[in-house]
Amino acid sequence: MKILRNWMMRGALGVGFCGVLGAAAPALAGDYEGSPQVAEFVAEMTRDYGFAGEQLVSLFREVERKQAILDAISRPAERVKPWKEYRPIFITDARIQKGVDFWNKHADALARAEKEYGVPAQVIVAIIGVETFYGGNTGSYRVIDALSTLGFDYPPRADFFRKQLKEFLLLAREEQVDPLTLKGSYAGAMGLPQFMPGSFRAYAVDFDGDGHIDIWNNPVDAIGSVASYFKRHGWVAGEPVVSRAQVRGENAEQGLTEGLDPVKNVGELRALGWASGDALRDDLPVTAFRLDGVDGMEYWMGLPNFYVITRYNRSVMYSMAVHQLSESLVNARGGR
Template sequence: MKSPYLLGVVLLLSACAPTAAVRPPVQTVETPVVATTPEPTIPSPPPTSEIIVARSTPKVDQPLAQRADVQAFIREMAKKHGFNPNRLQAIFSRARAQPSIIRAMSRPAEAKPWYAYRDIFINDRRIRGGVKFWRAHAATLAKAERIYGVPPEIVVAIIGVETQYGGNMGSYRVLEALSTLAFDYPRRADYFRKELENYLLLTRAEGIDPLALRGSYAGAMGLGQFMPSSFLSYAVDFDGDGHRNLWDNPRDAIGSVANYFNKHGWRGGEPITVPASVSGARYSQWVSRKLAPPTDSVASLQAQGISPSRPVRGGQSAMLLEFEGRNGLEYWLGFANFYVITRYNHSQLYAMAVHQLGQAIGEQYAHFDASASPWARVALIDEVFW
């Protein structure tokens, strides 16, 4: 969950988990329909972050506890949540603002075409890593699907895209990342101040030293890169050991990612996308460029010259997606589950990368499962992956 646009920033609210749907076969990777003579409309590039000037250049050599704004925050945390101010004083005395974080957040986001973005995440290394991760944690992934209705390939793909299955969870102290953005990044100071508050709450609840955890430059943490607010709302103790550990406990990370999708409306057994073909002059106005749930029925889209490559229910809600492929524009119908993936990271490119990586991992895993010897199948029982 990361970046202004490529770091998933998430919200709250819990609900009871519904009964998981019956597991359908893993959806195979589908070939997109490429428009050879598309309408001369150019897709709008994704928004880029603004280059802003920080309130003041952070002083690397100045402990955060020496700042008046941090002192005010300490008093607020003591009054609002009962924190020991001396304890917080000691913690912030050992932390410093990081100017490199301001530079990273202020850098305009690079608008990559789909075919270049896809190559970053869907490659042999991530696919093989995903199969290995699935094999190592098959029992936990199956349990998560039973409880939350989210298929293993989606959970595995999220962890693969976010951290390469735990191989890169970030190198910044989470306390310093959130503090830097809370006090020296005016554009989103209120948001990150709240995340800093949530971070101190979660470390207190879990008995963790606030200075010990590391994550992304935006403060995202663990295998699934949860922001602190997401941790408090969606992280689960999936192995029953009394702690929600998303850093080095894959079981908790798997359960938490599945719970996140469940709470955001994942529909078990329903499709994510299907390739589409377009014709006529009216389809271009139906291309979805906003991150909103699909509201148009498949039947109404077909009336506009938009045809799915395989049969889908005419009354099902869908949106027309347009991506820049290597050989021309690609068109897809995206369904409710596609929108749910964008709740993890607010980007259509991200959602499609997760979906297609999951498909590729699912195909390779199914091949292993079908051809493995009885001895190899023992690996399907949860092992220590690390």
């Protein structure tokens, strides 16, 4: 990562901005010339976080509004694929082999993350594998362009992306990196684990101890950061993720959960005709769901650790893909 220009360093924050809109304030130029939203944002960052206003204006002169980003986020949603079509996208020989290679290369960091945070190495590797193919596709948009475009030109979610833009400028200052150099997805997700800026500031860690958190180029920091995220969201070491169920009886469908929250427990599902071959206590909270698999409908109980995976991406199929990729990685390595 490129070292931050002096204008974002804490030592350079004493320069006043004259209220952004006052006579002494420099004028915005470029794609956001004359934008009252950007002027208001600059004023907020100056007032609330001590940034040098003139230098933020200089920054936004270099920010580009990307129509391709607006087109991408506004594109009609694709047909939701059934599990039998979704799973083969992520559980492939190439992704498994690349994951084994990644695991072997970073075995020490993964073992340390598992010991410190309780999150299995295979789950950490699977997250990075699903998100970016182990760093092979981390995004080509400048993060500041993506967040500015969506924060100022996409009204349906402008508040969210403007908040992420604020978090991004804060993390750039804290990590002393040039915000114009950092790249990510069209939505502003960053690095090997595709953290949004808010998640970066809340959960990312300097896992190699070099004084900087770099999830773009440093797999060790990415590994520790994923483990930190899972631990902070309630991952319980040594506990399973899902349990396959057999369902019988006319009331079995009533056991299915609406949404992702584990609002039922194992005992309630048993009473409705759900049976599992695993030893699960009756009061264990679960998310009950079904998937349209190659061999027919599959019924599953998502256990508390499954719910943690859904906090990373709020999708049952995403979370199952991560889980099953993690199992495939273990099998491909011949066990742990």
